[in-house]
Amino acid sequence: MSKYLFGIDLGGTTTKCGLFTENGELLEKWEIPTETADKGVNIPTDIAETVLSKMAQIGAHNEDVLGIGMGLPGPVYADGTVGSAPNLGWGRFNIVETMTALTGLHVAAGNDANTAALGEFWKGGGKGSKSAVFVTLGTGVGGGIVIDGKVVSGAIGCGGEIGHMVIEPDETESCGCGGHGHLEQYASATGVVRLAKKELEASDEESEIRGGENLTAKQVWTAAKNGDPLALRVVDSFGRYLAYALGNIASIVDPEIFIIGGGMSNAGEFLLDQVKKHYGKNLFFPLREKKFALAEFGNDAGIFGAAKLLLTSLE
C-alpha cells in the first residue's frame, strides 16, 4: 500500500496543509489559522493536532505515514533549528525535534522560499528538470536554488537570497534589509512602483499611471500591456535588472531553467518577455540561452515543496 505524507507551509496568517501519497499526488488540502499569539507557542501543537486528526479520519497509523515536511518563514539549519521566524513570533528552537516529539513521525523542515522552489522544481514549472533557479517576485524578491533535486540552503540558511544580490553598488536608497542596490529594490512589486515613481517624477510625460494615490505594480503592468510608453520604460528597466542578476546566477550555478513566481508573475508571459529580451547580454556565450518558465502552483508550491523536502530527507 502506498504510504501517506504531509506537506505543511507555515505562513504568518494561515498554515496550509497537504496530504500526499508517496508519489507526490495531492489527496487533500486544507488550512488552519496560524496562532502567532504568545510568541507562536501553540503553532507546533496546532499542526500536530491537524495532522493526527487527519490520520484518524483516514484510518492511518504512524506506520502508514512517511512523515511531515514543513516550510516556514525563517532560516532552518541542518539539525532542524529555526534561527528565528519573526512572522510566527518564534525565536530560536528546534522545530524538527519538537514536531517529532508531538507526533512520533519523521519530520523535515526548511525555509519557505526554498521549499516553494522545491515544489515548483518537482511538480510545477520545473517538472522534469535536474536543476532550477526559482525567483519569487512579491513585496520582496525571494529565491531558491535547486541542484540535483536538492535545495541549496547554504552554510547559514542564506542560499537563494537572490533578492539581496547587489546589482547597483552606487545606489543611495536602502533595501528593506539595510543594504544598498539590492535586486529587490528594482525587481519586486515594491521595486517596480519605486522605479515608476522615479519615471513619473523625472518628467511631465502623460501616462495612465500618473495621478493615482496608491500606485501598484499591477497598475504599472496593466499600463505597460496597454502600450503606455512610460510604463513600458519601467517594466523594461525591471527586466534589465532581473536579467542581469539571473545572468550572474547562471555563471555560478548554470541551472537548467529559471522559474518565475510570486504575485507579480501574474503579469504572465509579458513579464517573462521583459526579462528574456535582456537576458544573455554580455554573458559568456554558452550561458546566453536558458529556459524560462512561469511558476504553476501559486500558493500550493509550499505544500508540494514541503512534501518533497520530507521525501528527500528519507533518501
Add this chain to the structure above:
Amino acid sequence: MSKYLFGIDLGGTTTKCGLFTENGELLEKWEIPTETADKGVNIPTDIAETVLSKMAQIGAHNEDVLGIGMGLPGPVYADGTVGSAPNLGWGRFNIVETMTALTGLHVAAGNDANTAALGEFWKGGGKGSKSAVFVTLGTGVGGGIVIDGKVVSGAIGCGGEIGHMVIEPDETESCGCGGHGHLEQYASATGVVRLAKKELEASDEESEIRGGENLTAKQVWTAAKNGDPLALRVVDSFGRYLAYALGNIASIVDPEIFIIGGGMSNAGEFLLDQVKKHYGKNLFFPLREKKFALAEFGNDAGIFGAAKLLLTSLE
C-alpha cells in the same frame, strides 16, 4: 586491504598523475607529457598505459583499484562526454567510455577547475568544510562551487564560471570570451596588469611599476607590498571587484568558505586582505561575515580533486 585509486589532471603540456589510497592518502605522484598532436588522439592510451604500468609495478590487479578520476580543461557532461577541450586538441567524445574500454576500470571525469576546487575543498584550504567556493586567479579567473561535497557542474558544464560574472555592465573593453565587464577583466593576473596600465596612463605619478616593458601582476603586487601608492590603488581596485563578485556568490549559494588559489594567490595574505577589507559592503547582513583561506595545494589540487571525484561517483 585498502584499495588504490588514481587521480589524473590533464593539462595542455603535462598530465599529472597521482596514486592514492581510498582514504585519500597520496602514495606517489608523477607526470607524463600530454601529446596534443593529431588532435590529442593518443592521450587516452598514454594515460591508460601509465595507469596500467603503475598497477603492474605495485602488483595491483583491477579488483584492487577503485578506478580513475580525471580532471580536464573543458566541459564534461553527466554521461562522460567532453564538450570540447581545445588545449588538448579534443573535439566531442565520451572520455569515460573510452578510458573504461582501455583499462577495464571505473572512470569519472570532470572539468579541471571544478576538480581542483574539489581537491582544495577535500584536503586543502577547505578541509573540514561542508561547502566552499574556490576561485583561481591566474591568466584568467576560474572557479568551482562545492556544496555538500559535490561540485556544482551545471546544466551545460558552466557551473562555477565566476570569471565570467558581469560586474561592470558598462565596460567597453572585451573579455577574452567576447563578453564585456567580466570579473576576469579585473581580478585575473591579466586584469591586474590592465588596471595598472590604466592607472599609469591616467597620470604622471611616480611609481616603481612605471617604465618597465612587460609589466607583470607579480610586479604590481610586489610594489603594493612595498607601499607604492599607485600599485596600492590597483590592488585595492582588484580587491573591491573580487569582493563584489564574491558577495553576490554568497547571496546565491552561501558557502562556508572562500578559497583563493591560482598563480596570483602567491601574493598570499596581503592579497586576501585586499579582498576581505571590501567584502560585505552593502550585503544582506547575515552574509557579511565569511571565512577566507588561501589554497594549499598549488598544482596538486587537480590530482586530489580527481581522486575525490572518483570516490564521489562511487557513492
